[in-house]
Amino acid sequence: MKNTCRVRCEDRKIRFQYPSRSRERAGQDRGCHWRLASAVIIALAFFLSVSPLSAAEPSPAEGYRILREFPFLVPDFDEEVLDQLWTVWPEGMKQKAAQATSEERRRMTFEQYGIQPLPGQDYSQGLGYVQRTTGDWVMNCLACHGGQIDGKVYPGLGNADFDLQSLAEDVGIVKKKLGKTLTHMDTAANKGAVLSTGPGMTAAVNFGVDLGALRDKEMNFLWTAKPPERPDYGMDAPAFWNVKHKERLYCDDHAPNYHRVIMQFILHPWNNADYVKRNEGKFRQIQAWIQSVEAPRYPHPIDEPLAAQGKVVFNNNCAECHGTYENNHVVNYPERVIPLDEIGTDPVRVKELKPEHHQQLAESWLTRKDDGSGEHYEVVLDPVGYLAPPLKGIWASAPYLHNGSVPTLWHLLHPEQRPKIWKRTSRDYDTEKLGHTVETFDALPANFESLNKYERRRFYNHDDFGKKTDGHDYPSALSEEERRAVLEFLKTL
Ligand code: HEC
Numbered sequence: 001m002k003n004t005c006r007v008r009c010e011d012r013k014i015r016f017q018y019p020s021r022s023r024e025r026a027g028q029d030r031g032c033h034w035r036l037a038s039a040v041i042i043a044l045a046f047f048l049s050v051s052p053l054s055a056a057e058p059s060p061a062e063g064y065r066i067l068r069e070f071p072f073l074v075p076d077f078d079e080e081v082l083d084q085l086w087t088v089w090p091e092g093m094k095q096k097a098a099q100a101t102s103e104e105r106r107r108m109t110f111e112q113y114g115i116q117p118l119p120g121q122d123y124s125q126g127l128g129y130v131q132r133t134t135g136d137w138v139m140n141c142l143a144c145h146g147g148q149i150d151g152k153v154y155p156g157l158g159n160a161d162f163d164l165q166s167l168a169e170d171v172g173i174v175k176k177k178l179g180k181t182l183t184h185m186d187t188a189a190n191k192g193a194v195l196s197t198g199p200g201m202t203a204a205v206n207f208g209v210d211l212g213a214l215r216d217k218e219m220n221f222l223w224t225a226k227p228p229e230r231p232d233y234g235m236d237a238p239a240f241w242n243v244k245h246k247e248r249l250y251c252d253d254h255a256p257n258y259h260r261v262i263m264q265f266i267l268h269p270w271n272n273a274d275y276v277k278r279n280e281g282k283f284r285q286i287q288a289w290i291q292s293v294e295a296p297r298y299p300h301p302i303d304e305p306l307a308a309q310g311k312v313v314f315n316n317n318c319a320e321c322h323g324t325y326e327n328n329h330v331v332n333y334p335e336r337v338i339p340l341d342e343i344g345t346d347p348v349r350v351k352e353l354k355p356e357h358h359q360q361l362a363e364s365w366l367t368r369k370d371d372g373s374g375e376h377y378e379v380v381l382d383p384v385g386y387l388a389p390p391l392k393g394i395w396a397s398a399p400y401l402h403n404g405s406v407p408t409l410w411h412l413l414h415p416e417q418r419p420k421i422w423k424r425t426s427r428d429y430d431t432e433k434l435g436h437t438v439e440t441f442d443a444l445p446a447n448f449e450s451l452n453k454y455e456r457r458r459f460y461n462h463d464d465f466g467k468k469t470d471g472h473d474y475p476s477a478l479s480e481e482e483r484r485a486v487l488e489f490l491k492t493l
């Protein structure tokens, strides 16, 4: 008995170190976990007594491993559901999928919903999901924070392809066909909740608002509370490689850059207060990974003399807000928030996240210092505008602005020529304009309503709530020559 237990636990090493929620809840294998746990504690005590090392520093590698291997949430779907998603696609697509090999079909499925493969284009796993040995797929942070640009996958880049809405809807349909139980995402989509408003435009901020409102200060779930009334809008996830340069988080800079704050994502009702607090250590590691992510270098040729001219223009016109850079290092970053009426970009995100939402965060365990003092890190209750972010790796993080409204850096530098409506035509990188390859429109095409939902959702439309493409008119003060030079300089960051 003891032996089987050991073999089973060791077989599932990951499971043991990070026990699965459902098994834990069901009380299965508890004795087994307990016995192994005591063995580990004894071994650890021995190790510590002979080792000069004190408490382990959070390690980036460990943080990344936790993200990839530890299931914090309930499963979104299993392999069977994933492999059947193509059966609910529109006719033409479905036929193509039916004729494809199972590997090609997996690839088509990933591309359809913007699920990213592992770096190295390895489609055996989804970067944004923890695959459990049971075949279950559990969403992790990298679903939104692991993206692809110019044919390469980068953990830490915002996932501009992720069509969470279509994925959750289709998962729900397939689960019903197969007689499987729906879980949180597909249930929400099924009830008409807005999970995303286009590729890469997830309603993550609203998930945070809703889930935060359902907890007390000690993180206890309030089963009778109701989420607040609020409008739906999606947002572009920022790249992690700039987080290390900031003292505060989010596009309005309202929250401290603190490991507990990023735990908002795990506030699923099934994760009780004890579970949340118990997992704090893992988020120290995850934060260490986030702080360690480096921006990828621009992989195409750079006209160095032109970039050098651009640097001068940048330092004279942009650096006061975005900071100065030397040999692709941040020299001085001011972390400035620019008021809404000055920056002129879409106001929805700042206006709709209200002081009462910030107040919740300000008073909760999520911002309480972990030094026992009972003090809290500061939360800005009434942010006035948007942060001018650091621009490292900016070539890679299209689309631009907090609402992902600008498809390329060229368009960012030409406010008067920004398209009101655009959609990506391929995943190719536009090396002229630096960003997504897009088709632009003055109005929605006449056949828009007859397009299938995936195609409709690919149109970025200025008239939709939270999607204004205006603002940030500073580049208009520059000549065309100067803009060309700044564009070249931005490649070097
Ligand atoms: C469903 C998509 C989604 C998931 C899942 C998600 N995020 Fe985010 N994340 C976002 C979006 C969108 C923003 C931008 C929010 C804003 O600025 O208001 C964001 C912002 C952030 C930021 C702030 C970055 C900055 O530059 O200020 C951090 C840090 C972060 N997320 C960490 C995490 C971690 C850690 C997890 C998992 C525990 C996670 N996120 C899960 C979508 C997501």
Ligand code: HEC
Residues within 6 Å of the ligand: 251, 314, 317, 318, 319, 320, 321, 322, 337, 338, 343, 345, 346, 386, 387, 388, 389, 391, 394, 397, 399, 400, 401, 402, 403, 409, 412, 472, 474, 475, 486
């Ligand atoms: C007065 C301050 C200010 C000046 C000057 C300024 N910016 Fe910005 N910039 C901002 C703010 C604020 C944002 C974020 C706006 C938003 O997301 O709504 C931003 C966003 C950007 C972005 C998009 C960042 C991203 O991650 O999506 C780029 C690129 C950029 N600015 C480049 C420039 C360049 C180049 C110049 C000089 C020609 C410049 N900016 C001048 C404040 C400024």
